Amino acid sequence: MNPDPEPTAALSVDIKFWDEKIAVVTCIGELDVYGAQKLRDAFTALNNQGLNRVLVDLSQVSYIDSTGMGTMIGALKRTRSVGGSLDLACNQEGLLRFFRGSGLTIVFRIFGSQAAARRYL
């Protein structure tokens, strides 16, 4: 028996850079307790490289839970404390409703897409 079963839609995290200043973290899959760990590792790696302007693309995330949300809030606090920023890109109402319901729209800047974010960042 596998004590730690992997969920079917595991999160894959892809990082690319815009002008070597902004890191774009694209998440695909479910951002749950398993995915959150991957995302946290990605944030730690970026932090170690001294990159503190991050855009997290959630448009291909089908599900997000409190640990995923907690990871992002933790990263937001860390980046803000060093004068950086952490913004989101997401167009799915299903996910956005979650952000609105929890009042997190007050702290996160959310863009409709990566392209829209690119215009302003």
Add this chain to the structure above:
Amino acid sequence: MRAHPTCTAPPSWRPAVLRVVPPEPAEECAGCGAERPVHARWPVGPVCRACYLRARLHPAPSGGLRAGPRADRPRYRGNRLCGPCSGSSTDYTCAACGEGNAFHDRGCCERCGLQHRIAGLLASLDGEVAAGLQPLAEALTWAAMPCVSACPVGEDRSRADAIRHYVMVSISDRDRKILWGRSGNRCALCRRILVAERTSGDDDAVVGDEAHIAAQSPGGPRYGECAPSAVNSYENLILLCKVDHKMVDDQKQHFTSARLLQTRKEHEAWVEHILDGLPEPPGDPRHVNNPLIATVEREALPRVLTVDDEPPKEISGSGNLHVIVLEAWTMRAVQLRAIRPVVRARRPPRRACLAPPRIGGIIEPRPFTVDFDDDNPILQALGVDFPFKVSATDIEQFDITPRVTTGEVAWHLELDWICEGRRGTTITDDDGKPFEIYPTPMLSSSPGLDWGCGFNGHVRGCPAERLAALRRAGSQSIPRMADAQAVIEAIEEEFPGWAVWHSDAGIWYATWVGAPASRSATLSSDTADGLRIRLRRESREP
């Protein structure tokens, strides 16, 4: 208990101990302009005791003081002052109409307080103001309104505007004649006749209302959706029976202005068609051609079925109950000979979303059923069968449960009747459109047909979600991309520093992209106008 030694009043009536307070130094009162001892210092300046009491006892309603009191506006001398401008932080809200910053007496704003008093004066013994006196009551209320012109210190609602807005208090005879004439003395929704015949002892009775589509008073249904000057004109009126009038005013989400205008248009076309197209029969011209009034209600099933169409629509599933209530215009008996379902169209089932189950009531077995899998479907009686008899005082109710398992069916009912020696057939359908039913059992048997929504909620992009998004977006349509882009650009131009976009479900968002500031990073609203309001509020707050 000992009485008071001087005035012999019981102890609880004893006056409070008087304290001698040295008078404040005299200054020029901002209210009356006289040199008087200062009683209070307000944003408008020092006020004497008399002006203080007058303003506190009779505060003027304010035109909205979101921006706070303004001491730099013209002096208020001789005029009235609202609560917030006089330094009171109380946020007055009228208990009757909910208008803010408008406090008069008994918790009501000036207008509602006045309405109550006028209604009290004009009411008959049963406590109701007679319909004929209603316009007078309104006229008296609004005639008194110019005196509440505005707090001169707060935001202006000019006296001229107030008068212009309220001067048209009643519907003109001209508009009334047009409305009754074009509607043919029938309710635009149920089409019942709106003048009840006289009896041996009583006169005819008017049972119709000239209903406002957009309400005349603030807070009323659909208020503000019509130009103030046109509120009492024919364009904003629809002729309804009392029951439907109450219904459209209570169910204002369903009965939007657009829907009511469309209803009126269709009704007037129907009246014209009836009067133009049919030869006038002998006897009572109103009833003989179609003596029946059929009302159809579909009982809500515990699970709503939404089919994938453009736009998506909710239709009845197989086995959904149709309740048809039949009554007659005439006092004479109308014999119902037969009723038969008629198939208008068949089609293979489209993909559909069967909403997650809700807690619903148990539907009792009903007396008729139709099997539409049959090429020539017939109505099978599960209880008493035809013929039946209806009249104006005798109503029959048919509960019909159509069933289908092979494909979608569009159908209506035909009802044969005999009345006063005439035979006829009445078609009963869904407001001019056929009923539609869906083969619900196929959803579980045919793979790929069901969208797959279940206990965990809706699957993304399913018809029910799209329909909900469309309804949220208002007027049943999401703005087309080109229109949406224009709106986005307009909002972004109006509110620099905000990036505007909308989500896949048509919810509007604005993201702050200006210089860092302590404000909401992202705002959202169901509509573009709602977003504008939120942005305006956001940019006003420091």
